[in-house]
Amino acid sequence: MTERLRVAVLAGGPSAEHQVSLQSAQAVLDALPRSLYEPFPIIIDRHGGWPTELRRDMADVVFPVLHGPYGEDGVLQGHLETLGLPYVGCGVLASAVAMDKVAMRRAFLAEDLPVTPHVWFTEHEWRATTDHRSVVKALDWPMYVKPANLGSSIGISRVTSMEELRAGVELAFTYDRVVVVEQGVRARELICGVLGGYDTPGASVPGELIVGGDWLDYETKYLSPADIATIPAALPEPVAEEVRELSLRAFRAIGGYGLSRVDFLYEEDTGRLYLLEINTMPGFTSCSVYAKAWAASGVAYPDLLRRLIDLALTRSRS
CATH class of the missing domain: 3.30.470.20 (ATP-grasp fold, B domain)
Incomplete structure (x- = not known):
């Protein structure tokens, strides 16, 4: 009988997409054929804490299903590279x-x-001006305001006025120091x-x-x-x-x-x-x-x- 591959399924993490990641991980764990693989979960907590230190001799391959910052942005991929562990998905730069x-x-x-037409700015740049309309002058209503680094539609606002734009930008800044505003179509x-x-x-x-x-x-x-x-x-x-x-x-x-x-x-x-x-x-x-x-x-x-x-x-x- 062929020896089964040990698959470490990584999930959780400190991003706002923690819960979504747990759902993804459970689906992967349930669907991996036990005739070929020996899967086991490693759940990273909401503060970035690991339940156990991942080592090269623990797994043959890693299946990371973390979404958003920390898991999808190259941070985790870089860690796996230093451990010399094969892993599913894009590498450090692409992530x-x-x-x-x-x-x-x-x-x-x-x-x-x-x-689509868009602009981006840092929190410092936004707060350094009182003429916020000038920051997005190249765009028309409606616009979509997004944190630069996040996913799963978290922190996103559709805005149709200056009041809504300011509120949307403030919401996005709670997730990131850089905000992107896109032209709605x-x-x-x-x-x-x-x-x-x-x-x-x-x-x-x-x-x-x-x-x-x-x-x-x-x-x-x-x-x-x-x-x-x-x-x-x-x-x-x-x-x-x-x-x-x-x-x-x-x-x-x-x-x-x-x-x-x-x-x-x-x-x-x-x-x-x-x-x-x-x-x-x-x-x-x-x-x-x-x-x-x-x-x-x-x-x-x-x-x-x-x-x-x-x-x-x-x-x-x-």
Whole structure:
């Protein structure tokens, strides 16, 4: 009998996405075939404390499913690199670039990828001026205010007035010292999954997020029992193909490896697609849109996990 691979599933962490991470980890633990793997959880607490020191001899591969800062921004990836442990997902640089909405947009623009008009500023810059309208003068209402480093729609506000803008910026500053303000557009929200290594990644069928209000907030994404996506999305084939092509280009722009979910805005009236962001460790339950997009593309959830572990081991041997 082939010896089973020991898989350390890392979850939790000090980010605001701690609870979402625990859900992802449980799904991975439940779905890994016991005939091939010996999975065990390591839950990092909300203060960043580890229950035990991770060592090279404890696991054959690490499957981190931490979302947001600390787990998805290169910090954890750097720690695993120093331990010499193979791990699932993007490396240090790609994780850091994708987590930071300013750096991410710079990478996209450098590769001539379409993004919505936006501005960014530090807390010091915001408080140094009393003319806050001048800070966002290049944008029109509505706008979306976001912390530069966070995910899962946490700390985001849709604003339509100066009063709402100031309140949204103050909320975002409770999560980060840098804020991004994006131009709102009337558009459908699309997603596409990327899976693979540096040279030949593949893109899933696109999906469409079901947005009941003005945008998809945290409660709708994670606390609502309703389905939040239509997969595959009802799109003309040229548009679906462009989504897949742009997803692979975005993955390449950050130096992605393993997996990512790419989010888009599709402006039907003009036919324009805008890259919204790329997530290097999206929600990872079997019901998450990333997994569903790959299931609709012919890759079932247990097979998806196996492919990601194989990719992690391949990178460690290269």
